[in-house]
Amino acid sequence: MHxxxxxxxxxxxFFPQMQQLTLVILCAWLDIASGVTTADxxxxxxxPVEIHTVLTRxxxxxxxxRIPTSMFCLQSGPKPAVLFQHGxxxxxxxxxxxxxxxxLPFMLADACFDVWLSNSRGTRYSRRHVSLDPGDQxxxxxxxxxxxxxxxxxxxxxxxxxxxxxxxxxxxxxQGCTTLVVLLSMRPEYNQLVKTAILLAPxxxxxxxxxxxxxxxxxxxxxxxxxxxxxxxxxxNGIIGSMCGRFxxxxxxxxxxxxxxxxxxVHLNRSVIPLIVATHPAGISSRQPKHFIQLTDxxxxxxxxxxxxxxxxxxxxxxxxxxxxxxxxPLTPVHIFYSDRxxxxxxxxxxNFASKLPEAVMxxxxxxxxxxxxxxxxxxxxxVINKPIIRIFEQFDQLNP
Numbered sequence: 001m002h003x004x005x006x007x008x009x010x011x012x013x014f015f016p017q018m019q020q021l022t023l024v025i026l027c028a029w030l031d032i033a034s035g036v037t038t039a040d041x042x043x044x045x046x047x048p049v050e051i052h053t054v055l056t057r058x059x060x061x062x063x064x065x066r067i068p069t070s071m072f073c074l075q076s077g078p079k080p081a082v083l084f085q086h087g088x089x090x091x092x093x094x095x096x097x098x099x100x101x102x103x104l105p106f107m108l109a110d111a112c113f114d115v116w117l118s119n120s121r122g123t124r125y126s127r128r129h130v131s132l133d134p135g136d137q138x139x140x141x142x143x144x145x146x147x148x149x150x151x152x153x154x155x156x157x158x159x160x161x162x163x164x165x166x167x168x169x170x171x172x173x174x175q176g177c178t179t180l181v182v183l184l185s186m187r188p189e190y191n192q193l194v195k196t197a198i199l200l201a202p203x204x205x206x207x208x209x210x211x212x213x214x215x216x217x218x219x220x221x222x223x224x225x226x227x228x229x230x231x232x233x234x235x236x237n238g239i240i241g242s243m244c245g246r247f248x249x250x251x252x253x254x255x256x257x258x259x260x261x262x263x264x265x266v267h268l269n270r271s272v273i274p275l276i277v278a279t280h281p282a283g284i285s286s287r288q289p290k291h292f293i294q295l296t297d298x299x300x301x302x303x304x305x306x307x308x309x310x311x312x313x314x315x316x317x318x319x320x321x322x323x324x325x326x327x328x329x330p331l332t333p334v335h336i337f338y339s340d341r342x343x344x345x346x347x348x349x350x351x352n353f354a355s356k357l358p359e360a361v362m363x364x365x366x367x368x369x370x371x372x373x374x375x376x377x378x379x380x381x382x383x384v385i386n387k388p389i390i391r392i393f394e395q396f397d398q399l400n401p
Contacts, residue, residue: 036093036275036278036279037093037125038065038091038092038093038096038117038125039051039065041093041096041097041275042065042067042096045099045100045106046071047067047070047071047100047106047109048067048068048069049065049066049067050065050066050068051063051064051065051066052064052065052066052116052158052162054118054151054154054155054158055130055154056121056150056151056153056154057150057153057154058146058150059129059130059131059132060121060126060128060129060150060151061126061128061129061130062118062119062120062121062125062126062151062154062155063119063125063126064092064116064117064118064119064155064158064159065092065116065117065119066114066115066116066117067105067106067109067114067115067117068114068115069109069112069114070106070109070110070112072109072110073109073110073111073112074112075112078114078163078164078165079112079113079114080113080114080165080168080169080195080393080397081113081114081116081159081160081163081165081168081169082105082108082113082114082115082116082168082169082170082171082393083116083118083155083156083159083168083169083170083171084104084105084115084116084117084118084171084172084176085118085120085152085170085171085172085173085176085177085179085180086117086118086119086120086123086173086175086176086282087172087173087174087175087176087203088144088174088175088203088284088288088289088292089280089281089282089283089284090123090173090174090280090281090282091119091123091124091125091279091280091282092117092118092119092125093275093276093279093280093282094173094276094279094280094376095117095171095173095376096117097272097275097276097279097377098269098272098376098377098381099272101382102269102379102381102382102386104171104381104385104386104389104390105117107382107386107387107390108390108393111390111394113169113393114163116155116159116168118151118152118155119282120144120147120151120179121142121146121147121150121151121285122134122139122140122142122228122283122284122285123282123283123284124282124283125282126151127283134228137225137226137227140226140227140228140285140286140287141226141285141287142285142287142288143285143287143288143290143291143304144175144178144179144182144288144291144292145182145291145303145304147175147179147182148178148179148180148181148182148183148186149182149183149186149187151179152179152180152183153183153187153190156168156190156193156194160193166193167192167193167194167195167331168193168194168195169194169195169196169198169393169396170194170195170196170197170198170330171198171200171389172197172198172199172200172202173200173201173375173376174200174201174202174203174344174345174372175203175288175292176200177199177200177201177202177203177204178202178203178204180194180197180199181199181202181204181301181323181325181328182323184197184327184328184329184330185323185324185325185327185328186323186324186327188327188329191327191328191329191330191331192331194330194331195330195331195332195393195396195397195400196330196331196332196335196392196393196396197330197332197334197335198335198337198389198392199334199335199336199337200337200375200376200385201337201338201339201342201344201345201350201372201375202336202338202345202350202353203292203344203345204301204345204349204350204353205295205299205300205301205349205350205352205353206292206295206296206345206349207295207296207299207346207348207349207352208346208348208349209292209296209343209344209345209346209349210343210346211343211344218293221286221289221290221293222290222293224286224290225286226285226286226287227285227286228283228284228285228286229283229284229285229286229288229289265369265370265371265373265374265378266369267367267369267370267371267374267378267379267380268373268374268377268378268379269377269378269379269381272377276377287304290304291304300322301322301323301325301353301356302319302320302321302322302323303315303320303321303322303323304320305319305320306320325353325356325357326356326358328357328358329358329359331396331400332396333358333359333360333361334357334359334360334361335360335361335363335389335392336350336353336354336360336361336362336363337363337365337375337385338350338351338362338363338364338365339364339365339367339370339371339374340364340365340368340370341368341369341370341371342370342371342372343371343372344371344372345372363388365384365385367380367384
């Protein structure tokens, strides 16, 4: 008998009441100890996958995953590139857990797009630097400002250099929208490199945000030094994810997940919760939620507030400057998808953001009680979100061959 079988039989003999829990934990340890990755998820659905390393100007090494084609795509030659940028605490995994029928990256690959999924500095896939170590405090001295001006910029440059294309399509969720807006406003030359910008629940103005983290943990977060926060532990996350797969615990896990990500939603595809919990949170810097809390307090969309003295030294003003949103001019008007009931990025704040842009196309979700994570994980996401996005991309490429 295998040694693991002997161990399991011993557990059954001495602790019969623990048998089911033991099975869950052992399966989690055996199956996930090596870590479920974006590459694993893509390959498990029989799609080709490539892993690329992107070097930023300030020395961070970022892993990006590519789905170059699909068995359902019969087109030969170059395909239009699409860049996915995840939200805070997430990673490239978050766009894929729905599987090939409902996840936008798979649907785009089937529609003959070249799909790239990025990972911001500090996430489980991007914890390397040319000179710094994640154990160094200096490694974590960044917010979503640096993710936008450096990570997103470097990733766009890398994709266009790799594919030989002049511009790409962009899909961001939550902070993944924030970072693009930061880039296009601060480095406006990148506007010419973005064909279409799809912003799902953009976290820009945050005055009316009312998430659990904002209400319960804000004082704790604001006292943190620059450090790793919401880190990923592949063993612990794997065990919890496996336990959440048990029918008896699935409802509880769903409620806990949605409470920490906005609100409990009737639209959520609860079958994806175990894989989300197994792969998230992916890791962030404590400065990222601090920066969002500052936006909630100020009601403005502005750079990081270091305090009056440091602001005078860095910005030459007592308060941090606002981002110049008039610079946000990609090749087509920004497409903003929003809902009336999103407590993380409220309708009032999204409409305020849109009013500050040179031009925007608004996509209001008609379904009631549509919350923050429903833009990725609703049972009807393929019809409500994904297919309209694919049509937007196809229309642009047809008019601009």
